[in-house]
Amino acid sequence: MNKEKNNSISSILINWYQQNKRDLPWRETSDPYLIWISEIILQQTRVAQGLNYYLRFVGRFPDVKSLAEADEDEVLTFWQGLGYYSRARNLHFAAKTIVSSFSGCFPRNHDDVVSLKGVGGYTAAAIVSFAYGEPYAVLDGNVYRVLSRLFAVDEPIDTGSGKKIFSQLAQELLDEQNPGIYNQAIMEFGALQCVPSKPDCAVCPLQHSCLALEKGVIGQFPKKRGKTKVQNRYFNYFDVRVGNSTLLKKRIEDDIWKNLYELPLIETSENVLLEEIIQNQVFIEMFPEKKSIKIQGVPVEFKHILSHRIIYAKFYRIDVDTIPLKLLTECRQIQLEELPNYAISRLVSKYFEKNRSKRVH
Numbered sequence: 328m329n330k331e332k333n334n335s336i337s338s339i340l341i342n343w344y345q346q347n348k349r350d351l352p353w354r355e356t357s358d359p360y361l362i363w364i365s366e367i368i369l370q371q372t373r374v375a376q377g378l379n380y381y382l383r384f385v386g387r388f389p390d391v392k393s394l395a396e397a398d399e400d401e402v403l404t405f406w407q408g409l410g411y412y413s414r415a416r417n418l419h420f421a422a423k424t425i426v427s428s429f430s431g432c433f434p435r436n437h438d439d440v441v442s443l444k445g446v447g448g449y450t451a452a453a454i455v456s457f458a459y460g461e462p463y464a465v466l467d468g469n470v471y472r473v474l475s476r477l478f479a480v481d482e483p484i485d486t487g488s489g490k491k492i493f494s495q496l497a498q499e500l501l502d503e504q505n506p507g508i509y510n511q512a513i514m515e516f517g518a519l520q521c522v523p524s525k526p527d528c529a530v531c532p533l534q535h536s537c538l539a540l541e542k543g544v545i546g547q548f549p550k551k552r553g554k555t556k557v558q559n560r561y562f563n564y565f566d567v568r569v570g571n572s573t574l575l576k577k578r579i580e581d582d583i584w585k586n587l588y589e590l591p592l593i594e595t596s597e598n599v600l601l602e603e604i605i606q607n608q609v610f611i612e613m614f615p616e617k618k619s620i621k622i623q624g625v626p627v628e629f630k631h632i633l634s635h636r637i638i639y640a641k642f643y644r645i646d647v648d649t650i651p652l653k654l655l656t657e658c659r660q661i662q663l664e665e666l667p668n669y670a671i672s673r674l675v676s677k678y679f680e681k682n683r684s685k686r687v688h
């Protein structure tokens with residue numbers, strides 16, 4: 328690659344950044360802990376939504392020690408609504424690792440940072456370049472898009488060989504004197520200027536270097552090999568009430584929402600009616616005394632969309648006089664007012680919100 332052209336692209340990006348960057352709290356710091364938290368939050372979340380979560384999270388857990396010493400349930404409540412809860416569990420786990428293996432000091436070395444749970448190549452590059460000025464190029468969705476257009480890269484970004492080509496390209500373009508600012512500049516440029524759909528190329532400072540613009544094929548980049556197949560899942564939840572109390576159960580399997588609380592659940596392989604549910608062996612074990620339960624026949628239904636799954640959820644309210652033994656041993660009986668103390672999935676909280684608004688109107 329042409330070194331002069333690369334240098335010119337890097338300095339144009341840095342100039343553009345200095346004039347156009349958004350003021351965000353994690354840009355005002357070189358504390359690797361705060362940068363780490365912000366990067367993990369922003370992995371799957373837009374800046375506007377992530378900002379409040381970031382402020383609340385670092386307000387409660389201002390450093391590695393406070394996070395490592397916290398109870399996981401509490402960490403999850405600060406993540407509630409953000410989704411991808413494994414991020415919060417990994418943060419908590421990694422904070423404990425930093426305390427146990429690095430004497431509580433955030434590691435400086437790239438290989439040590441990347442060894443932390445939940446920290447991939449991108450996040451490690453962001454942390455060590457922003458905090459310590461180490462020359463590691465970042466490669467996130469925004470950077471892939473900018474590079475693929477600037478150099479009209481035909482290789483798909485979601486293949487092993489594509490990733491290799493892009494990471495080499497990103498590293499060659501990196502301004503080694505100012506890696507932190509350069510990395511922030513190219514990410515911000517992708518987020519604000521070289522946006523996914525209809526970028527305003529007429530005002531782009533890189534328009535004379537952009538091969539995709541020259542060829543009139545911006546819409547074709549970045550190229551992707553294929554979409555991940557979406558899986559449908561069918562959740563039948565039971566809101567088991569005794570007076571003003573309900574039952575919550577912790578999800579402990581290696582699956583979505585691990586360690587969050589939810590209502591007792593039967594998952595089925597397809598959409599089933601109540602008549603079939605009550606014949607289900609798991610339901611019979613949950614409620615052996617069918618006569619002593621009162622089921623509201625019409626469930627509250629939601630279609631809940633996650634990145635690779637669509638969950639078709641039905642919520643049945645079941646009133647009982649006493650909690651059946653199996654549920655009593657597996658679940659926690661709580662008063663409805665206590666719900667905010669538990670980290671629950673967005674899906675289950677939507678159900679309770681709907682119920683609450685029903686009562687108000």
Ligand code: SF4
Nearest residue numbers: 521526528531534537
């Ligand atoms: S000219 Fe358009 S496509 Fe090319 S880098 Fe600029 S905004 Fe992106």
